[in-house]
Amino acid sequence: MKTDATEKLFNTDPFDYSLENQKTFLESFIENTAFHYDHHEFTHRFFDHEKFHPSLLKTEKDLAKTPGMMVHLYKEHEFVSVPKEDLVLTLTSSGTGGLKSCQFLNQQGLDNVKKLALKIHESLGMVDDYTYNYLCFTYDPAIANDLGTAFTDELLTNFTKKNEVYYAIQWNEKSGDFELNEQGVVETLKRFSESGLPTRILGFPALIFELIKKYELKLDLGPHSWLQTGGGWKGKADQEIPKLEFRKFIFETLGILPQNQRDLFGMVEHGIPYVDCAEGNMHIPNYARVFVRSPHTLELLPKGEKGLLHFLCSYNFSYPAPSLLTTDYGRLGTCSCPIGGDILILEGRAGVHKHKGCAIKALEMIKG
Ligand SMILES: [Zn+2]
Incomplete structure (x- = not known):
């Protein structure tokens, strides 16, 4: 398992958006999605179906091409990319009658989170x-x-x-x-x-x-x-x-x-706080990317417009959720404080x- 860029990423400042740090996220994300593509059958078939492959990610801009897997899939299936005996922790949210959210972590995933x-x-x-x-x-x-x-x-x-x-x-x-x-x-x-x-x-x-x-x-x-x-x-x-x-x-x-x-x-399912x-204001750390998509076409929406939230992260090689399409609405904005980067503004939940x-x-x- 190649995780060099991912290890490097979590030694960088989460709110230092230098080009070098952005590149480290991109490399880490490629490592992560390539691993899940090779080790998780559903992810493999989904990426193939969407005509996507991690090797298509060459620049920061390409990240938005990553297809998002719907969050409900993770509630209905136990998705794991490593042998189950490697898991050290299962996180669940206590749904009351209804589907549980969960995330599976091996030692490396737990250390990273x-x-x-x-x-x-x-x-x-x-x-x-x-x-x-x-x-x-x-x-x-x-x-x-x-x-x-x-x-x-x-x-x-x-x-x-x-x-x-x-x-x-x-x-x-x-x-x-x-x-x-x-x-x-x-x-x-x-x-x-x-x-x-x-x-x-x-x-x-x-x-x-x-x-x-x-x-x-x-x-x-x-x-x-x-x-x-x-x-x-x-x-x-x-x-x-x-x-x-x-x-x-x-x-x-x-x-x-x-x-x-x-x-x-x-x-x-996403794990990034x-x-x-x-x-x-919630500044988006360089450990993640947040895209806002049209609920009808899933097209990327311009900054400031409200749509479905699509999250990318790269820290967990045991749980294949690097690209998660949610049913939550939100938009991107800017804060006047010195931290910089885009901020995430939550706008509630889609659907009934x-x-x-x-x-x-x-x-x-x-x-x-
Ligand atoms: Zn701020």
């Missing part, structure tokens, strides 16, 4: 030397170690030194199910605010918003605390408030500075089928 997540958060100024108390609105990964969000939270708590980690979704012996420990969350937040250590909260924005309102929280977690959200407002979209308003609300109720509140978008900069994911499951746990 950890490394790229660290590099991205580092470059966005989110990794520092403080010791934190963590509040995670997820299952304890010791209990649910294959769930995408639990894995993500465990990954995200490893970027800093940690004192205490509180997992808000806990097993209830009496009901025989996982439950959000609301009272526990409120008590923990109060305790953290008086601990003298900064806090990091990881969770779903709607859930945090509702809990703060329900318990009328008014705390000051201090200038070094962070809120890292993910999972969107799924299922509560009607209550969604604009990002800047949300940031203001959190600052007023928890004392977390607006620039320390960062949202993350990720898909289990798109994380807010200080201004609240609502896949219930982790976020919605957790939201349903808020009583009353």
Whole structure:
């Protein structure tokens, strides 16, 4: 397996868009798609059918010629490009009745996904030397170690030194199910605010918003605390408030500075985290490419126009999803901050089928 360019890629700065780094991504993507073409029968036949071959990728511009495999295929089939005994982790998102999203990782894929997540958060100024108390609105990964969000939270708590980690979704012996420990969350937040250590909260924005309102929280977690959200407002979209308003609300109720509140978008099948900069925009790292396509013709749309999102990545040689066509709408834009590159603006989900994911499951746990 040739992975030289891929190893090189994850030693580069994710937001340094130099021509040399762009070329490294291209080479890494060729390595990756060539491997899947040779080792995954469906990918082979799909590329052949689309008259595509990785050797056709000569320049950055050619990347857009890569045909996207529909995301639902990965929900319906177990796609793997290596012998199953090589897999070390299966990530799934907890769909409630419906199809599960998943991703299979061998050791190299797991090492890469950890490394790229660290590099991205580092470059966005989110990794520092403080010791934190963590509040995670997820299952304890010791209990649910294959769930995408639990894995993500465990990954995200490893970027800093940690004192205490509180997992808000806990097993209830009496009901025989996982439950959000609301009272526990409120008590923990109060305790953290008086601990003298900064806090990091990881969770779903709607859930945090509702809990703060329900318990009328008014705390000051201090200038070094962070809120890292993910999972969107799924299922509560009607209550969604604009990002800047949300940031203001959190600052007023928890004392977390607006620039320390960062949202993350990720898909289990794709694995690249798109994380807010200080201004609240998701810059696309050089570890991925995002194309926006017409939902009717799949033609590439010009920057700024809304269409279906098509993601490219190259880090996982075990799971053949280097070119993923999603059912999510979005568009590309620009941010005024110094990071540069295009930003990803999410515009919701296409189609009528609502896949219930982790976020919605957790939201349903808020009583009353
Ligand atoms: Zn920015």
